[in-house]
Each structure stands twice: as structure tokens, then as C-alpha cells.
Amino acid sequence: MSDTILLGTRKGTVIVERNLSRWQSRPIVHQGIPVCYAARDPRDGTLWAALDHGHWGPKLSRSRDGGASWEDVLSLKYPQGARHIVQYLPTPDFDPHAPVGEPTYKDATVYKIWNIAFGPAAQPGRIYAGTIPGGLFVSDDGGDSWALNRPLWNHESRGGDLFSGEATSETHWGGTPASIDYGVFEPGIHSIVIDPRNPDRIHVAASSAGVLETSDGGKTWVGRNKGMRVDYLPNPDVEWGHDPHFVTACRDQPDHLWQQNHFGIFYSADGAHSWSKVSAPEAGVHFGFPIAVDAQDGRTAWVVPARADSERMAIGGGLFVARTSDGGQSWQSHRKGLPQENAYDIVLRHGLDVAGDCLCFGSTTGNVYLSEDRGESWQCLGNNFPPVYSVRFG
Amino acid sequence: MPGQQFSTGVFRTIWLSAMPAVEMTSHLYRFFPALENREIRVPAGSVAQVLREVDTIAAGFSDYVLDERGALRRHVNISVNNTVVFDRKTLSDFAPDDATVYIFQALSGG
Numbered sequence: 199m200s201d202t203i204l205l206g207t208r209k210g211t212v213i214v215e216r217n218l219s220r221w222q223s224r225p226i227v228h229q230g231i232p233v234c235y236a237a238r239d240p241r242d243g244t245l246w247a248a249l250d251h252g253h254w255g256p257k258l259s260r261s262r263d264g265g266a267s268w269e270d271v272l273s274l275k276y277p278q279g280a281r282h283i284v285q286y287l288p289t290p291d292f293d294p295h296a297p298v299g300e301p302t303y304k305d306a307t308v309y310k311i312w313n314i315a316f317g318p319a320a321q322p323g324r325i326y327a328g329t330i331p332g333g334l335f336v337s338d339d340g341g342d343s344w345a346l347n348r349p350l351w352n353h354e355s356r357g358g359d360l361f362s363g364e365a366t367s368e369t370h371w372g373g374t375p376a377s378i379d380y381g382v383f384e385p386g387i388h389s390i391v392i393d394p395r396n397p398d399r400i401h402v403a404a405s406s407a408g409v410l411e412t413s414d415g416g417k418t419w420v421g422r423n424k425g426m427r428v429d430y431l432p433n434p435d436v437e438w439g440h441d442p443h444f445v446t447a448c449r450d451q452p453d454h455l456w457q458q459n460h461f462g463i464f465y466s467a468d469g470a471h472s473w474s475k476v477s478a479p480e481a482g483v484h485f486g487f488p489i490a491v492d493a494q495d496g497r498t499a500w501v502v503p504a505r506a507d508s509e510r511m512a513i514g515g516g517l518f519v520a521r522t523s524d525g526g527q528s529w530q531s532h533r534k535g536l537p538q539e540n541a542y543d544i545v546l547r548h549g550l551d552v553a554g555d556c557l558c559f560g561s562t563t564g565n566v567y568l569s570e571d572r573g574e575s576w577q578c579l580g581n582n583f584p585p586v587y588s589v590r591f592g
Numbered sequence: 593m594p595g596q597q598f599s600t601g602v603f604r605t606i607w608l609s610a611m612p613a614v615e616m617t618s619h620l621y622r623f624f625p626a627l628e629n630r631e632i633r634v635p636a637g638s639v640a641q642v643l644r645e646v647d648t649i650a651a652g653f654s655d656y657v658l659d660e661r662g663a664l665r666r667h668v669n670i671s672v673n674n675t676v677v678f679d680r681k682t683l684s685d686f687a688p689d690d691a692t693v694y695i696f697q698a699l700s701g702g
Contacts, residue, residue, distance in 0.1 A: 254623070381666060
């Protein structure tokens with residue numbers, strides 16, 4: 199059971215703590231600054247927040263005293279020579295000069311530090327960060343310095359090694375709408391899943407590309423999208439161009455991976471070698487952004503469904519959480535304690551977390567709900583938070 | 593240089609006043625309190641050089657204003673006196689001795 203929850207919100211970082219039987223929020227930190235992800239490193243207790251300054255660029259912020267004081271970490275930068283093929287929104291009003299045919303290149307800069315993942319205890323100081331425009335950064339010194347994972351950046355699925363010259367292939371990584379605030383349409387890495395049994399085995403997920411896996415510590419990467427479908431395409435069974443919203447894995451059964459995708463919920467019991475669609479659209483369990491999996495039982499997962507996809511809010515004005523305990527063959531909807539009328543919440547991809555029997559989620563409407571019975575009933579921790587981007591137990 | 597150092601001698605006063613001044617939006621003082629309540633004067637040079645000089649007073653300052661390629665961030669503006677810099681990519685616009693370099697937010701909403 200965890201007694202601390204970190205919220206990354208539109209207006210700063212909120213730490214919610216259990217004091218005896220009550221959950222109470224500390225005064226907000228990073229006040230007024232959007233925080234797209236906040237989490238605690240379980241190895242040494244360091245708190246991390248990914249700041250999304252409107253004017254001053256993305257920054258990491260770190261606290262080594264439990265949140266009493268925070269320091270900027272300014273070292274996460276693209277190296278000289280890092281380029282990418284420019285993506286354009288497929289709308290004529292976004293960039294009327296958008297080229298067709300020949301690729302346009304751009305020097306890479308960080309638009310958004312979208313998530314942070316911590317290495318295993320055996321690799322103290324190892325931290326990962328995923329960015330828009332689609333970079334995986336690695337630190338081995340607790341975040342003091344960072345290196346871009348070049349094999350993934352140079353992957354043939356996105357044009358090859360642009361450090362060395364022209365693209366050698368077409369890019370299959372599409373842009374994410376999450377990048378449009380920065381005036382661009384680029385992909386982003388929002389999910390980083392490290393296998394506790396073998397830290398050289400990592401899955402990442404990128405919008406809108408798909409899932410990739412390395413089994414050699416990041417030297418080589420392969421796509422892991424078999425069984426995933428892009429329903430709006432004439433041929434939905436494509437290698438790339440998938441839209442995972444979030445991917446996670448069971449701690450004790452790491453070959454059980456779960457994915458809330460734009461096109462449904464997908465489950466893999468074989469280490470992402472193949473995925474099965476396990477949505478239940480008739481029950482409203484299909485579209486959404488976050489997904490959480492039990493730490494011990496890889497067949498148990500939770501989602502917070504929403505209406506797909508032009509509405510992107512609670513279905514029928516009622517908020518619910520769906521749980522499966524049989525690998526997605528059946529889903530149970532849990533509504534106790536959640537608003538069942540006039541609710542317009544949407545829970546973003548990092549906005550749901552699980553720790554033991556506790557689950558917590560926060561919505562862009564500023565509502566935060568907690569369950570202490572595996573999602574069956576919920577209590578409200580507050581209705582007046584800023585829009586919530588991330589929820590992580592600390 | 594702090595304003596009070598103007599009283600240390602005629603020669604130094606002249607030398608200081610012949611260097612460009614740097615002024616900025618007060619929002620940046622939140623992150624760099626060392627820059628508040630002081631006069632900032634740096635050697636004449638390109639705006640990029642001016643920012644590097646400010647970095648020596650407040651480490652990390654230019655990371656707030658420039659991206660890792662050295663280009664001006666999208667929602668930031670810099671002017672030399674009343675002229676907004678032309679070269680947003682490498683900040684090569686020149687700030688002469690009698691200039692004031694202003695760093696401020698670009699308006700991006702209503």
C-alpha cells in the first residue's frame with residue numbers, strides 16, 4: 199500500500215499523502231507550470247517532474263528531499279546532428295507549404311519530456327525519458343547527464359541514420375496531436391516498459407508508430423505490432439502507423455503486456471510478440487487512454503473508458519472503471535463512488551495508476567478518485583485540481 | 593554589475609556605461625533570482641554572446657531562452673533597443689555598447 203500520490207497537472211505538481219486515514223494534498227509546487235509527468239524513483243526516493251513551460255521550454259525538475267526543494271535538470275538535450283523527417287498534419291490549413299514527395303529534415307529539439315521510467319535496483323542511477331519528437335533518452339547517473347538512444351532514433355522505420363546523411367527509407371512514425379501545442383506534428387514516446395527479469399529487454403511505445411522492443415539494452419530494436427489493427431485503414435493489418443495510447447506490463451509476469459490503443463484494448467501474453475484485441479465495445483470498454491495492470495497477476499488490468507473518438511469524454515455522462523481478471527475475456531464495470539450524470543471527464547494516458555489494492559486516477563476536469571479495493575468502489579480526493587496529466591503512486 | 597559599483601571610480605563608471613545593458617521579463621527572476629534587483633551589463637557582441645555572458649551570472653539562463661540548437665524559443669522574443677532580432681536561429685544580431693537588450697515573452701494568446 200502506498201501512502202503518497204504524485205499528480206502532474208496543468209498548474210504544477212501536487213503531492214497527496216495519507217495522514218492516518220485521510221488523504222491530504224500538500225501545497226502545489228511548480229506553481230503555474232504545466233507538469234506532464236511526475237513520479238518517484240522507488241530506488242532512492244528522488245521525485246521527478248517533467249515541466250512543460252509554455253515559454254521557456256521543457257525542463258526536468260528533481261527533488262532529493264521529498265519535495266521540500268526542487269532543482270532544474272537541464273541536461274536532457276538532443277545531440278548535435280540529431281535530425282528527423284518533418285511530419286505534417288494531413289490538413290491543408292496546418293502548413294500550406296507542406297511538401298509532398300521529398301522529405302524535409304529538421305534539427306531535433308525537445309518539445310516535450312513525456313514520461314520518465316526508472317531502471318531496476320541493479321542499475322542504480324539508470325533513468326529513461328521519452329520525448330516528443332520521439333527520442334528515448336538514457337541516464338546512468340541519476341539524471342545528471344543524458345544520452346539519446348541512437349539505434350532507436352536511427353531506426354529504419356523512421357528513415358534511417360540521419361546523423362550520417364539522407365534518409366535511407368521512408369518514415370513510418372506519424373505525428374501525435376499531443377505535439378500540436380508546439381506548432382509541430384511529430385511522434386512521441388510515452389511508454390517505457392523495462393523487464394524486471396532482464397533490464398536489457400525494454401518495450402517502448404510511440405504515438406503514432408507502435409510498439410518496439412530491444413532485447414540487447416537498446417543496441418537494436420524491432421517492431422512488436424503483430425495482431426494490432428488500425429481500423430480506419432483499408433488494410434488494418436499494417437506493420438507501423440499504430441496508435442498505442444499507453445503500454446504497460448505486469449511486474450511479476452512481464453510477458454503479460456497491456457495496451458490501451460486508439461482502436462481498442464490489446465493484450466499480449468507472449469512478451470508483445472503477438473497482441474489480441476480484447477475490447478468489449480458493446481459494454482463501452484474500448485476507447486480510452488490509460489491502462490494499469492496488477493503487479494502480480496498479468497491477466498488483471500483496469501481501464502477508464504471514454505467515448506471514441508471525436509467526443510473524448512465519459513460515456514453517457516457517467517464515469518466508470520472497467521476491470522478484467524481473465525486477460526480481457528470479460529470486463530466488469532465499477533461505478534460506485536463515481537459520478538453517474540453530467541460527468542465529462544477524460545483521463546489521459548498517464549492519469550491512472552495501481553499500487554497493490556489501490557488505484558487512483560485524475561481527469562482533465564480536475565477530479566481525482568481513489569479506490570482501495572481494486573477498483574470496485576471509489577472515493578473522491580478532490581474536485582478542484584487543475585487538469586490532471588499524470589497520476590503515480592510514490 | 594551591481595548598480596552600487598558605479599561609485600568605485602570615474603574610469604569604471606564610464607567603462608560600465610559603455611556596455612550594453614540586459615533587461616528581461618520579471619517572470620525569469622523566479623527561476624534566476626540572482627538576476628533580480630541589479631543592473632546587468634555585458635560586453636558588446638552578438639545577442640548569442642550576450643546570453644552567454646548572462647549565463648556566467650546565472651547558470652542555465654540561456655536554456656530558458658534558447659533551445660539546444662541555440663535558436664530562440666518559439667514563444668520568446670529578444671530585441672536590441674526597439675528592434676526585434678532578425679536572426680532567431682543563431683542570434684547573430686549585434687548589440688553595440690549603447691544598446692539595451694530586452695528579453696520578453698512573445699504574445700501567444702488572447
